[in-house]
Amino acid sequence: MEAVTDIVFRHVIAKAARPDIFFTEFTNTASYFSDKGRHSTAGRLAFSPDEQPIIAQIWGTVPEHFAFMSQELAKLGFAGIDINMGCPAKDVVKTGGGSGLIKTPKLAAEIIQAAKVGGIPVSVKTRLGDVRVDEWPSWIGHLLKQGIDNLTIHLRTRKEMSAVPAHYELIDDILKLRDEIAPDTLITINGDIRDRQHATALAAKHNVDGIMIGRGIFTNPYAFSEESEPRSRKELLDLLRLHLDLFDKYAAETPRPYDPLKRFFKIYVRDFNGAAEMRDALMHTTTTDEARAIIDDVDDAVRPL
Numbered sequence: 001m002e003a004v005t006d007i008v009f010r011h012v013i014a015k016a017a018r019p020d021i022f023f024t025e026f027t028n029t030a031s032y033f034s035d036k037g038r039h040s041t042a043g044r045l046a047f048s049p050d051e052q053p054i055i056a057q058i059w060g061t062v063p064e065h066f067a068f069m070s071q072e073l074a075k076l077g078f079a080g081i082d083i084n085m086g087c088p089a090k091d092v093v094k095t096g097g098g099s100g101l102i103k104t105p106k107l108a109a110e111i112i113q114a115a116k117v118g119g120i121p122v123s124v125k126t127r128l129g130d131v132r133v134d135e136w137p138s139w140i141g142h143l144l145k146q147g148i149d150n151l152t153i154h155l156r157t158r159k160e161m162s163a164v165p166a167h168y169e170l171i172d173d174i175l176k177l178r179d180e181i182a183p184d185t186l187i188t189i190n191g192d193i194r195d196r197q198h199a200t201a202l203a204a205k206h207n208v209d210g211i212m213i214g215r216g217i218f219t220n221p222y223a224f225s226e227e228s229e230p231r232s233r234k235e236l237l238d239l240l241r242l243h244l245d246l247f248d249k250y251a252a253e254t255p256r257p258y259d260p261l262k263r264f265f266k267i268y269v270r271d272f273n274g275a276a277e278m279r280d281a282l283m284h285t286t287t288t289d290e291a292r293a294i295i296d297d298v299d300d301a302v303r304p305l
Protein backbone atom coordinates (compact mmCIF):
# COMPACT_ATOMS: atom_id res chain seq x y z
CA MET A 1 0.00 0.00 0.00
CA GLU A 2 1.27 3.38 -1.08
CA ALA A 3 3.06 5.25 1.75
CA VAL A 4 2.22 2.39 4.13
CA THR A 5 3.95 -0.91 3.35
CA ASP A 6 7.54 0.31 3.22
CA ILE A 7 10.51 -1.56 4.70
CA VAL A 8 9.78 0.01 8.10
CA PHE A 9 6.12 -0.94 8.48
CA ARG A 10 6.61 -4.37 6.91
CA HIS A 11 9.15 -5.15 9.65
CA VAL A 12 6.71 -4.04 12.33
CA ILE A 13 4.03 -6.31 10.87
CA ALA A 14 6.52 -9.18 10.58
CA LYS A 15 7.24 -8.81 14.29
CA ALA A 16 3.54 -8.65 15.22
CA ALA A 17 2.34 -11.50 13.00
CA ARG A 18 3.88 -12.25 9.67
CA PRO A 19 1.93 -12.73 6.42
CA ASP A 20 3.08 -15.44 3.98
CA ILE A 21 4.02 -12.90 1.30
CA PHE A 22 4.90 -9.21 1.39
CA PHE A 23 4.25 -6.65 -1.36
CA THR A 24 6.10 -3.36 -1.72
CA GLU A 25 4.40 -0.02 -2.30
CA PHE A 26 3.83 0.51 -6.00
CA THR A 27 6.68 2.00 -8.04
CA ASN A 28 6.28 3.85 -11.32
CA THR A 29 8.04 2.07 -14.18
CA ALA A 30 8.46 5.33 -16.15
CA SER A 31 10.33 6.93 -13.23
CA TYR A 32 12.45 3.85 -12.76
CA PHE A 33 13.34 3.89 -16.46
CA SER A 34 15.15 7.24 -16.09
CA ASP A 35 18.44 7.49 -14.17
CA LYS A 36 17.18 10.32 -11.99
CA GLY A 37 13.84 8.66 -11.27
CA ARG A 38 15.49 5.34 -10.45
CA HIS A 39 17.42 7.02 -7.70
CA SER A 40 14.38 8.79 -6.25
CA THR A 41 12.17 5.67 -6.31
CA ALA A 42 14.81 3.36 -4.78
CA GLY A 43 13.38 3.77 -1.26
CA ARG A 44 10.09 2.21 -2.37
CA LEU A 45 11.94 -0.94 -3.36
CA ALA A 46 14.18 -1.21 -0.30
CA PHE A 47 13.88 -4.60 1.39
CA SER A 48 16.03 -6.88 3.53
CA PRO A 49 16.66 -10.62 2.96
CA ASP A 50 14.53 -11.64 5.98
CA GLU A 51 11.44 -10.32 4.14
CA GLN A 52 11.40 -13.02 1.48
CA PRO A 53 9.25 -13.90 -0.33
CA ILE A 54 8.73 -10.28 -1.28
CA ILE A 55 7.01 -9.08 -4.45
CA ALA A 56 7.64 -5.70 -6.07
CA GLN A 57 4.49 -3.97 -7.19
CA ILE A 58 4.92 -1.74 -10.24
CA TRP A 59 2.71 0.35 -12.49
CA GLY A 60 2.90 2.23 -15.77
CA THR A 61 1.81 2.19 -19.41
CA VAL A 62 4.89 1.50 -21.55
CA PRO A 63 5.84 -2.17 -22.15
CA GLU A 64 9.52 -1.28 -22.67
CA HIS A 65 9.63 0.20 -19.16
CA PHE A 66 8.20 -3.01 -17.71
CA ALA A 67 10.71 -5.17 -19.61
CA PHE A 68 13.59 -3.08 -18.31
CA MET A 69 12.31 -2.95 -14.76
CA SER A 70 11.49 -6.66 -14.58
CA GLN A 71 15.14 -7.48 -15.32
CA GLU A 72 16.35 -5.05 -12.67
CA LEU A 73 13.90 -6.44 -10.09
CA ALA A 74 15.11 -9.96 -10.81
CA LYS A 75 18.71 -8.80 -10.21
CA LEU A 76 17.66 -7.12 -6.95
CA GLY A 77 16.37 -10.50 -5.76
CA PHE A 78 12.60 -9.96 -5.72
CA ALA A 79 10.57 -13.18 -5.64
CA GLY A 80 8.13 -11.81 -8.20
CA ILE A 81 6.53 -8.82 -9.89
CA ASP A 82 2.98 -7.64 -9.35
CA ILE A 83 1.55 -5.32 -11.99
CA ASN A 84 -0.95 -2.80 -10.66
CA MET A 85 -4.04 -2.70 -12.87
CA GLY A 86 -6.40 -1.69 -10.09
CA CYS A 87 -5.43 1.68 -8.66
CA PRO A 88 -8.41 4.06 -9.07
CA ALA A 89 -6.54 7.27 -8.11
CA LYS A 90 -7.35 9.96 -10.68
CA ASP A 91 -3.74 11.00 -11.29
CA VAL A 92 -2.84 7.37 -12.05
CA VAL A 93 -5.93 6.59 -14.17
CA LYS A 94 -5.52 9.69 -16.32
CA THR A 95 -2.08 8.44 -17.44
CA GLY A 96 -3.79 5.19 -18.56
CA GLY A 97 -2.08 3.23 -15.76
CA GLY A 98 -3.51 1.37 -12.74
CA SER A 99 -7.20 0.64 -13.31
CA GLY A 100 -6.93 2.82 -16.46
CA LEU A 101 -5.56 -0.31 -18.16
CA ILE A 102 -8.95 -2.01 -17.86
CA LYS A 103 -10.02 0.15 -20.81
CA THR A 104 -6.98 -0.86 -22.91
CA PRO A 105 -6.85 -4.66 -22.67
CA LYS A 106 -4.46 -5.01 -25.62
CA LEU A 107 -1.91 -2.76 -23.91
CA ALA A 108 -2.46 -4.62 -20.62
CA ALA A 109 -1.56 -7.88 -22.39
CA GLU A 110 1.58 -6.32 -23.92
CA ILE A 111 2.64 -5.06 -20.50
CA ILE A 112 2.25 -8.52 -18.97
CA GLN A 113 4.37 -10.12 -21.70
CA ALA A 114 7.02 -7.40 -21.23
CA ALA A 115 7.11 -7.98 -17.47
CA LYS A 116 7.99 -11.63 -18.10
CA VAL A 117 11.35 -10.67 -19.61
CA GLY A 118 13.00 -10.65 -16.17
CA GLY A 119 12.20 -14.34 -15.73
CA ILE A 120 10.63 -14.11 -12.25
CA PRO A 121 6.94 -14.88 -11.52
CA VAL A 122 4.45 -12.29 -12.77
CA SER A 123 1.23 -11.46 -10.98
CA VAL A 124 -1.50 -8.89 -11.73
CA LYS A 125 -3.61 -7.01 -9.22
CA THR A 126 -6.85 -5.65 -10.60
CA ARG A 127 -10.53 -4.92 -10.07
CA LEU A 128 -13.67 -6.54 -11.50
CA GLY A 129 -13.98 -3.97 -14.25
CA ASP A 130 -14.12 -0.28 -14.99
CA VAL A 131 -17.71 0.82 -14.35
CA ARG A 132 -20.07 -2.17 -14.28
CA VAL A 133 -19.67 -5.31 -12.20
CA ASP A 134 -20.79 -7.45 -15.16
CA GLU A 135 -17.64 -6.47 -17.06
CA TRP A 136 -15.71 -9.03 -14.98
CA PRO A 137 -15.99 -12.15 -17.22
CA SER A 138 -14.51 -10.30 -20.17
CA TRP A 139 -11.73 -8.45 -18.26
CA ILE A 140 -10.77 -11.25 -15.87
CA GLY A 141 -11.05 -13.78 -18.72
CA HIS A 142 -8.70 -11.65 -20.81
CA LEU A 143 -6.10 -11.49 -18.01
CA LEU A 144 -6.35 -15.24 -17.43
CA LYS A 145 -5.35 -15.81 -21.06
CA GLN A 146 -2.00 -14.04 -20.51
CA GLY A 147 -0.19 -16.88 -18.69
CA ILE A 148 0.31 -15.16 -15.36
CA ASP A 149 1.32 -16.90 -12.14
CA ASN A 150 -1.20 -15.15 -9.90
CA LEU A 151 -4.18 -12.88 -10.32
CA THR A 152 -5.24 -10.83 -7.33
CA ILE A 153 -8.75 -9.46 -7.62
CA HIS A 154 -10.00 -6.59 -5.50
CA LEU A 155 -13.69 -7.49 -5.73
CA ARG A 156 -14.97 -4.09 -6.82
CA THR A 157 -14.95 -2.01 -10.00
CA ARG A 158 -12.79 1.08 -10.49
CA LYS A 159 -15.90 3.22 -10.17
CA GLU A 160 -16.95 1.59 -6.92
CA MET A 161 -13.64 2.66 -5.30
CA SER A 162 -14.08 1.22 -1.79
CA ALA A 163 -17.60 2.59 -1.34
CA VAL A 164 -19.62 -0.65 -1.56
CA PRO A 165 -19.08 -4.07 0.03
CA ALA A 166 -16.68 -6.34 -1.88
CA HIS A 167 -18.53 -8.72 -4.23
CA TYR A 168 -17.81 -12.03 -2.50
CA GLU A 169 -20.82 -13.49 -4.31
CA LEU A 170 -18.67 -13.67 -7.47
CA ILE A 171 -15.76 -15.68 -6.03
CA ASP A 172 -17.03 -19.11 -7.09
CA ASP A 173 -17.82 -17.96 -10.64
CA ILE A 174 -14.36 -16.38 -10.92
CA LEU A 175 -12.75 -19.65 -9.80
CA LYS A 176 -14.82 -21.56 -12.34
CA LEU A 177 -13.61 -19.26 -15.12
CA ARG A 178 -10.03 -19.68 -13.93
CA ASP A 179 -10.39 -23.49 -14.01
CA GLU A 180 -11.66 -23.28 -17.60
CA ILE A 181 -9.10 -20.81 -18.97
CA ALA A 182 -5.96 -21.03 -16.83
CA PRO A 183 -5.96 -23.77 -14.18
CA ASP A 184 -2.32 -22.99 -13.33
CA THR A 185 -2.98 -19.35 -12.44
CA LEU A 186 -3.46 -18.78 -8.73
CA ILE A 187 -6.39 -16.62 -7.63
CA THR A 188 -5.94 -14.28 -4.68
CA ILE A 189 -8.97 -12.47 -3.31
CA ASN A 190 -8.93 -8.99 -1.83
CA GLY A 191 -11.40 -6.54 -0.33
CA ASP A 192 -12.78 -5.97 3.21
CA ILE A 193 -10.98 -8.99 4.69
CA ARG A 194 -10.34 -8.09 8.30
CA ASP A 195 -7.84 -10.61 9.57
CA ARG A 196 -6.53 -14.17 9.30
CA GLN A 197 -9.66 -15.64 10.93
CA HIS A 198 -11.88 -13.92 8.39
CA ALA A 199 -9.49 -15.01 5.61
CA THR A 200 -9.50 -18.63 6.76
CA ALA A 201 -13.29 -18.70 6.86
CA LEU A 202 -13.49 -17.30 3.32
CA ALA A 203 -10.87 -19.74 2.06
CA ALA A 204 -12.78 -22.65 3.61
CA LYS A 205 -15.97 -21.58 1.86
CA HIS A 206 -14.37 -20.86 -1.52
CA ASN A 207 -11.34 -22.72 -2.78
CA VAL A 208 -9.17 -19.64 -3.36
CA ASP A 209 -5.36 -19.85 -3.46
CA GLY A 210 -4.61 -16.70 -1.54
CA ILE A 211 -6.09 -13.87 0.48
CA MET A 212 -4.71 -10.33 0.51
CA ILE A 213 -5.33 -8.07 3.50
CA GLY A 214 -4.86 -4.32 3.15
CA ARG A 215 -6.69 -1.92 5.43
CA GLY A 216 -7.23 -4.60 8.09
CA ILE A 217 -3.81 -3.72 9.50
CA PHE A 218 -4.95 -0.15 10.16
CA THR A 219 -7.24 -1.35 12.94
CA ASN A 220 -5.27 -4.43 13.93
CA PRO A 221 -1.53 -4.70 13.39
CA TYR A 222 -1.92 -8.36 14.44
CA ALA A 223 -4.29 -9.01 11.52
CA PHE A 224 -2.13 -11.87 10.24
CA SER A 225 -1.99 -13.63 13.61
CA GLU A 226 -3.38 -17.12 14.17
CA GLU A 227 -4.67 -15.87 17.52
CA SER A 228 -7.55 -13.44 17.77
CA GLU A 229 -7.54 -12.39 21.43
CA PRO A 230 -7.24 -8.64 22.15
CA ARG A 231 -3.71 -7.32 22.66
CA SER A 232 -2.55 -5.46 25.74
CA ARG A 233 -1.66 -1.81 25.74
CA LYS A 234 1.95 -2.77 26.44
CA GLU A 235 2.13 -4.99 23.35
CA LEU A 236 0.74 -2.22 21.16
CA LEU A 237 3.03 0.44 22.59
CA ASP A 238 6.02 -1.87 22.17
CA LEU A 239 5.11 -2.15 18.49
CA LEU A 240 4.97 1.65 18.26
CA ARG A 241 8.43 1.81 19.86
CA LEU A 242 9.66 -0.68 17.29
CA HIS A 243 8.14 1.40 14.50
CA LEU A 244 10.01 4.50 15.74
CA ASP A 245 13.29 2.57 16.05
CA LEU A 246 12.97 1.13 12.54
CA PHE A 247 12.05 4.55 11.13
CA ASP A 248 15.46 5.72 12.38
CA LYS A 249 17.25 2.52 11.39
CA TYR A 250 16.09 2.60 7.78
CA ALA A 251 16.36 6.39 7.32
CA ALA A 252 19.19 5.93 4.82
CA GLU A 253 17.37 3.30 2.69
CA THR A 254 13.94 4.99 2.85
CA PRO A 255 14.40 8.67 3.61
CA ARG A 256 11.00 9.99 4.68
CA PRO A 257 9.93 13.15 6.54
CA TYR A 258 8.67 12.75 10.12
CA ASP A 259 5.14 14.10 9.65
CA PRO A 260 3.71 11.22 7.53
CA LEU A 261 4.85 8.84 10.28
CA LYS A 262 2.10 10.29 12.46
CA ARG A 263 -0.63 8.57 10.46
CA PHE A 264 0.57 5.26 11.94
CA PHE A 265 0.14 6.31 15.57
CA LYS A 266 -3.58 5.52 15.69
CA ILE A 267 -2.83 1.93 14.72
CA TYR A 268 -1.08 1.35 18.04
CA VAL A 269 -2.60 3.94 20.35
CA ARG A 270 -6.21 2.83 20.68
CA ASP A 271 -8.68 1.01 22.87
CA PHE A 272 -7.22 1.95 26.27
CA ASN A 273 -7.92 4.67 28.81
CA GLY A 274 -6.09 7.84 27.83
CA ALA A 275 -5.45 6.72 24.24
CA ALA A 276 -7.05 9.85 22.73
CA GLU A 277 -4.92 12.15 24.90
CA MET A 278 -1.80 10.18 24.07
CA ARG A 279 -2.52 10.34 20.33
CA ASP A 280 -3.03 14.08 20.61
CA ALA A 281 0.33 14.51 22.38
CA LEU A 282 2.06 12.31 19.79
CA MET A 283 0.60 14.41 16.96
CA HIS A 284 2.48 17.40 18.34
CA THR A 285 5.88 15.69 18.25
CA THR A 286 8.53 16.50 15.66
CA THR A 287 11.09 13.75 16.30
CA THR A 288 11.12 10.07 17.17
CA ASP A 289 12.79 10.94 20.50
CA GLU A 290 9.91 13.21 21.47
CA ALA A 291 7.48 10.41 20.63
CA ARG A 292 9.50 7.90 22.68
CA ALA A 293 9.42 10.25 25.68
CA ILE A 294 5.61 10.35 25.55
CA ILE A 295 5.37 6.56 25.42
CA ASP A 296 7.77 6.26 28.37
CA ASP A 297 5.71 8.78 30.36
CA VAL A 298 2.50 6.85 29.76
CA ASP A 299 4.18 3.57 30.63
CA ASP A 300 5.57 5.06 33.88
CA ALA A 301 2.22 6.54 34.86
CA VAL A 302 0.32 3.28 34.62
CA ARG A 303 2.83 0.67 35.78
CA PRO A 304 2.55 -2.07 36.87
CA LEU A 305 0.60 -3.48 33.92
Ligand SMILES: Cc1cc2nc3c(=O)[nH]c(=O)nc-3n(C[C@H](O)[C@H](O)[C@H](O)COP(=O)(O)O)c2cc1C
Pocket (backbone or CB within 6 Å): 001, 002, 003, 004, 025, 026, 057, 084, 086, 087, 125, 154, 162, 190, 191, 192, 193, 212, 213, 214, 215, 216
Ligand atom coordinates in the same frame (compact mmCIF):
# COMPACT_ATOMS: atom_id res chain seq x y z
C1 LIG B 1 -3.61 3.98 1.81
C2 LIG B 1 -3.81 2.92 0.78
C3 LIG B 1 -2.81 2.70 -0.17
C4 LIG B 1 -2.98 1.72 -1.15
N1 LIG B 1 -1.97 1.50 -2.04
C5 LIG B 1 -2.06 0.47 -2.92
C6 LIG B 1 -0.98 0.15 -3.79
O1 LIG B 1 0.08 0.81 -3.80
N2 LIG B 1 -1.14 -0.91 -4.61
C7 LIG B 1 -2.27 -1.67 -4.61
O2 LIG B 1 -2.37 -2.65 -5.35
N3 LIG B 1 -3.33 -1.36 -3.84
C8 LIG B 1 -3.23 -0.33 -2.99
N4 LIG B 1 -4.29 -0.05 -2.16
C9 LIG B 1 -5.51 -0.88 -2.24
C10 LIG B 1 -5.42 -2.08 -1.30
O3 LIG B 1 -4.32 -2.89 -1.66
C11 LIG B 1 -6.66 -2.95 -1.39
O4 LIG B 1 -6.81 -3.43 -2.69
C12 LIG B 1 -7.94 -2.23 -0.98
O5 LIG B 1 -7.73 -1.37 0.12
C13 LIG B 1 -9.05 -3.22 -0.65
O6 LIG B 1 -8.62 -4.22 0.23
P1 LIG B 1 -8.75 -4.09 1.83
O7 LIG B 1 -10.21 -3.95 2.14
O8 LIG B 1 -8.12 -5.34 2.37
O9 LIG B 1 -7.99 -2.86 2.21
C14 LIG B 1 -4.16 0.95 -1.20
C15 LIG B 1 -5.16 1.18 -0.26
C16 LIG B 1 -5.01 2.15 0.72
C17 LIG B 1 -6.10 2.36 1.71
